[in-house]
Amino acid sequence: KNYNIALLPGDGIGPEVISVAKNVLNLAGSIEGIEFKFNEKLVGGAALDAVGVPLPEDTLTAVKQSDAILFGAIGGDATDTNQRHADIGIALLQLREGLKVFANLRPVSVLPQLVDASTLKKEVIEGVDLMVIRELTGGIYFGKPKGFGTNENGEEIGFNTEVYAAYEIDRIARIAFETARKRRGKLCSVDKANVLEASMLWRKRVMAIAEEYPDVELSHMYVDNAAMQLVRNPKQFDTIVTNNIFGDILSDQASMLTGSLGMLPSASLSESGPGLFEPIHGSAPDIAGQDKANPLATILSAAMLLKYGLGEVKAAERIELAVLDTLNRGFRTGDIWSAGNLLLNKLEITHEPNQY
Ligand code: NAI
Numbered sequence: 427k428n429y430n431i432a433l434l435p436g437d438g439i440g441p442e443v444i445s446v447a448k449n450v451l452n453l454a455g456s457i458e459g460i461e462f463k464f465n466e467k468l469v470g471g472a473a474l475d476a477v478g479v480p481l482p483e484d485t486l487t488a489v490k491q492s493d494a495i496l497f498g499a500i501g502g503d504a505t506d507t508n509q510r511h512a513d514i515g516i517a518l519l520q521l522r523e524g525l526k527v528f529a530n531l532r533p534v535s536v537l538p539q540l541v542d543a544s545t546l547k548k549e550v551i552e553g554v555d556l557m558v559i560r561e562l563t564g565g566i567y568f569g570k571p572k573g574f575g576t577n578e579n580g581e582e583i584g585f586n587t588e589v590y591a592a593y594e595i596d597r598i599a600r601i602a603f604e605t606a607r608k609r610r611g612k613l614c615s616v617d618k619a620n621v622l623e624a625s626m627l628w629r630k631r632v633m634a635i636a637e638e639y640p641d642v643e644l645s646h647m648y649v650d651n652a653a654m655q656l657v658r659n660p661k662q663f664d665t666i667v668t669n670n671i672f673g674d675i676l677s678d679q680a681s682m683l684t685g686s687l688g689m690l691p692s693a694s695l696s697e698s699g700p701g702l703f704e705p706i707h708g709s710a711p712d713i714a715g716q717d718k719a720n721p722l723a724t725i726l727s728a729a730m731l732l733k734y735g736l737g738e739v740k741a742a743e744r745i746e747l748a749v750l751d752t753l754n755r756g757f758r759t760g761d762i763w764s765a766g767n768l769l770l771n772k773l774e775i776t777h778e779p780n781q782y
């Protein structure tokens with residue numbers, strides 16, 4: 427099989443981690459009889475410098491024509507002005523908007539090999555394996571009316587609108603049920619239905635869609651409780667689905683359960699077009715160009731690209747196994763080093779490198 431992959435390395439450590447993930451994709455593909463054609467394009471600061479805009483037309487056209495997109499990171503460094511930072515950051519928003527990726531999937535798993543790398547309590551984080559699914563194109567970040575004005579007392583106000591249409595909830599709910607079905611069959615929908623009308627509709631629609639998925643166990647949780655439960659007992663969660671703003675906060679919160687930003691992948695999916703796959707970390711200017719970047723977040727994003735973007739589940743699982751095996755054999759980048767040091771002393775190497 428043949429696939430067209432758009433590669434957007436971007437800035438800082440982006441090109442470093444993308445080049446590694448590209449090699450991994452080629453290797454997994456060659457074993458599974460898959461051939462990739464890579465189309466590398468400019469984005470972020472790299473594009474701004476070369477052609478004056480952070481997301482060139484040429485890049486947007488190429489990503490729309492691809493089967494899936496692998497994105498590194500964008501961002502300036504300490505020497506850049508605030509204006510340049512803002513100009514670069516626009517690229518990712520324009521890209522998400524242009525691709526209409528409404529579903530953001532962020533798996534968070536604490537690998538047994540890395541339990542010691544976290545500063546959190548071992549008994550709380552050991553065995554955590556959850557997925558946060560965030561609605562990405564609706565809700566209060568986009569709702570109208572929004573703006574500034576004056577209230578009846580002549581006081582200055584700022585306002586936004588939390589609004590969801592039924593179809594927006596239905597489509598993210600379906601993605602969530604499908605995802606939960608492929609995982610451990612448990613879905614927790616997070617809302618604030620005791621206060622917000624948009625959340626009442628959210629809960630009503632999620633319950634309606636649930637009838638199509640009798641095999642998935644559905645529960646509901648208010649967002650304030652969910653934030654508390656994520657810290658108290660994160661192991662209770664399998665798949666979480668929530669709106670744009672709650673998902674923004676809860677997914678960042680959940681990501682800290684693992685030791686490092688350098689481990690966490692993400693997928694952003696649309697209704698029918700190509701998906702966008704990227705590590706959740708930024709361009710890490712503090713370590714760029716020093717061969718210190720952890721490439722695993724991007725390698726795991728490539729595995730998500732295979733699984734969720736192309737339906738190539740076997741090749742995806744090969745990559746996931748290879749990551750575990752690499753960690754088992756004691757290899758570590760600096761961000762997860764404390765665990766590596768401990769394990770190097772404890773572990774016997776039992777895996778042959780060529781078995782995956
Ligand atoms: P960051 O994620 O780039 O870095 C935060 C810290 O984590 C740094 O100390 C960095 O060295 C470390 N780190 C991140 N990824 C790592 C990896 N793979 N291996 C080892 N260590 C890693 O976030 P920061 O510093 O707040 O932002 C830097 C730039 O990145 C900014 O311009 C920001 O706007 C941009 N950014 C871009 C994102 C994207 O492209 N999706 C997301 C977040 C930030």
Ligand code: MG
Nearest residue numbers: 673674675678
């Ligand atoms: Mg965020």
